[in-house]
Amino acid sequence: MEDKQCKIHVTNLKKNFGKLEVLKDISVDVQEGEVVVLLGPSGSGKSTLLRCLNQLETATSGKIIIDGHDVTDKHTDINKVRENIGMVFQHFNLFNHLTVLDNMTLAPVHLKLMNKEEARTEALRLLERVGLADKADAFPSQLSGGQKQRVAIARALEMKPDIMLFDEPTSALDPEMVGEVLAVMKELARDGMTMVVVTHEIGFAREVADRVIFMEGGYIVEQGTPEEVINNPKEPRTIDFLSKVL
Ligand code: ADP
Ligand code: MG
Numbered sequence: 001m002e003d004k005q006c007k008i009h010v011t012n013l014k015k016n017f018g019k020l021e022v023l024k025d026i027s028v029d030v031q032e033g034e035v036v037v038l039l040g041p042s043g044s045g046k047s048t049l050l051r052c053l054n055q056l057e058t059a060t061s062g063k064i065i066i067d068g069h070d071v072t073d074k075h076t077d078i079n080k081v082r083e084n085i086g087m088v089f090q091h092f093n094l095f096n097h098l099t100v101l102d103n104m105t106l107a108p109v110h111l112k113l114m115n116k117e118e119a120r121t122e123a124l125r126l127l128e129r130v131g132l133a134d135k136a137d138a139f140p141s142q143l144s145g146g147q148k149q150r151v152a153i154a155r156a157l158e159m160k161p162d163i164m165l166f167d168e169p170t171s172a173l174d175p176e177m178v179g180e181v182l183a184v185m186k187e188l189a190r191d192g193m194t195m196v197v198v199t200h201e202i203g204f205a206r207e208v209a210d211r212v213i214f215m216e217g218g219y220i221v222e223q224g225t226p227e228e229v230i231n232n233p234k235e236p237r238t239i240d241f242l243s244k245v246l
Pocket of ligand 2: 046048
């Protein structure tokens with residue numbers, strides 16, 4: 001949609017680890033409010049692509065423009081851009097020695113984006129939204145995996161990001177907890193968040209994704225609507241992958 005802003009603009013991205021070429025030539029745009037699901041076998045470069053977007057990994061070559069800022073340009077203040085990109089990992093990455101509330105308020109207060117009271121008010125509002133209003137003073141060890149991941153999502157939202165990246169957010173969860181995390185992500189998508197989600201949850205992709213991208217071997221093999229890529233894949237590698245996960 002041309003009237004919407006391009007949030008993520010990647011052209012000819014390559015990423016090597018030593019001699020290993022992990023991303024070979026990735027070009028992709030993500031529009032404001034778009035939900036993109038990245039599918040692909042283990043080792044295809046999905047995590048590396050996400051990590052390049054917020055420069056947790058440095059691109060070997062190519063261009064990445066986030067919200068109009070060229071993050072591959074050394075003069076760009078990457079920390080400023082990162083404040084706008086929330087990231088949720090497979091293993092939650094909560095601070096175990098801090099309460100839920102302190103996990104959530106630490107970064108915005110430290111970065112002086114909010115004072116303590118504002119951060120606390122916002123955190124309580126977000127905890128309510130993810131169904132954990134009563135867990136503000138709990139420590140991560142007192143929470144289930146699904147609750148921890150909902151806290152991790154709320155913590156990312158506390159920074160008021162306008163892009164959210166998810167790297168297999170439900171892969172480490174017991175099956176009965178997957179639904180509660182996906183429900184939070186669905187609501188976020190409905191509210192218009194721009195999202196890039198690496199997941200093997202095909203049902204989520206079908207229901208929520210505007211676009212599905214299938215990656216293998218550091219390339220985008222196929223992309224399109226869920227109807228196109230999941231229900232009617234054209235590339236043999238996509239068909240083979242889906243036959244294993246469906
Ligand atoms: P995926 O998320 O699709 O499973 P990754 O992006 O994690 O794939 O990894 C792609 C390839 O890059 C794998 O072969 C992996 O071993 C390699 N790789 C990822 N991170 C590093 C790293 N920091 N150093 C060296 N190799 C890495
Ligand atoms: Mg990965």
